[in-house]
Amino acid sequence: xxxxxxxxxxxxxxxxxxxxxxxxxxxxxxxxxxxxxxxxxxxxxxxxxxxxxxxxxxxxxxxxxxxxxxxxxxxxxxxxxxxxxxxxxxxxxxxxxxxxxxxxxxxxxxxxxxxxxxxxxxxxxxxxxxxxxxxxxxxxxxxxxxxxxxxxxxxxxxxxxxxxxxxxxxxxxxxxxxxxxxxxxxxxxxxxxxxxxxxxxxxxxxxxxxxxxxxxxxxxxxxxxxxxxxxxxxxxxxxxxxxxxxxxxxxxxxxxxxxxxxxxxxxxxxxxxxxxxxxxxxxxxxxxxxxxxxxxxxxxxxxx
Ligand code: GUN
Numbered sequence: 001x002x003x004x005x006x007x008x009x010x011x012x013x014x015x016x017x018x019x020x021x022x023x024x025x026x027x028x029x030x031x032x033x034x035x036x037x038x039x040x041x042x043x044x045x046x047x048x049x050x051x052x053x054x055x056x057x058x059x060x061x062x063x064x065x066x067x068x069x070x071x072x073x074x075x076x077x078x079x080x081x082x083x084x085x086x087x088x089x090x091x092x093x094x095x096x097x098x099x100x101x102x103x104x105x106x107x108x109x110x111x112x113x114x115x116x117x118x119x120x121x122x123x124x125x126x127x128x129x130x131x132x133x134x135x136x137x138x139x140x141x142x143x144x145x146x147x148x149x150x151x152x153x154x155x156x157x158x159x160x161x162x163x164x165x166x167x168x169x170x171x172x173x174x175x176x177x178x179x180x181x182x183x184x185x186x187x188x189x190x191x192x193x194x195x196x197x198x199x200x201x202x203x204x205x206x207x208x209x210x211x212x213x214x215x216x217x218x219x220x221x222x223x224x225x226x227x228x229x230x231x232x233x234x235x236x237x238x239x240x241x242x243x244x245x246x247x248x249x250x251x252x253x254x255x256x257x258x259x260x261x262x263x264x265x266x267x268x269x270x271x272x273x274x275x276x277x278x279x280x281x282x283x284x285x286x287x288x289x290x291x292x293x294x295x296x297x298x299x300x301x302x303x304x
Pocket of ligand 1: 062108109110111112
């Protein structure tokens with residue numbers, strides 16, 4: 001990119017783009033091989049415990065993926081599958097045992113939990129130093145205060161992609177669409193740490209389109225299919241689409257995944273843009289293992 005806005009430069013994913021489509025899948029694969037090499041140098045195996053409660057079909061697929069990737073990276077994978085009738089006390093006791101287990105450096109309780117369980121209490125029972133999901137109140141506080149801690153995987157994945165493509169984020173205007181504890185708020189904190197000027201937009205924000213058009217970095221994390229239109233994009237902006245929405249495809253009876261950004265409209269204008277699928281999604285699991293490695297090094301006091 002030479003900073004000039006001219007004719008669309010490339011064709012990727014069947015769409016003319018001004019800039020470049022960010023290949024999250026390739027970046028995540030690279031990150032996983034670096035993590036695997038780092039794990040092999042350690043005198044112990046970092047351990048990741050994953051807890052699945054109940055029979056949610058999507059959660060089962062996600063957890064199977066996490067277990068497989070953990071093992072492929074040479075880490076110890078500890079998994080607990082509990083019945084849908086598990087009590088709060090039983091689940092809290094399991095988390096307490098994992099907190100005390102010296103072979104376990106990271107703990108992830110897969111969400112959503114069955115409705116009768118109090119997820120906040122369960123998550124906040126995880127020891128913050130083993131909170132590889134970055135979901136505890138202590139992890140959120142450490143992030144907001146600029147203290148060392150563990151950062152939620154999807155926001156961390158977004159930051160790594162941004163740094164890889166833009167290098168220095170200092171002084172850039174960032175607009176984050178969405179204010180969830182899981183994505184919007186931690187991404188905003190990370191961008192602030194990188195000296196971006198950050199605006200968090202939400203359902204009550206006025207003139208969202210005009211606000212988005214001021215963004216050098218636009219993060220969409222609202223869970224609304226293709227809400228961000230092409231004319232919301234500042235030419236040359238970097239667009240990170242966190243949305244994963246399943247919608248009806250053109251073929252009757254078929255579905256497809258789309259993001260929160262209307263990709264075909266936005267890509268011709270963006271300097272960099274993540275696709276869905278294949279953008280932010282693959283980064284989440286890679287960052288889970290990166291967090292597990294970080295937690296293991298800190299707990300075992302291994303110098304880098
Ligand atoms: N369910 C869907 N995504 C996630 C995640 O990132 N962490 C946890 N714990 N549960 C999830």
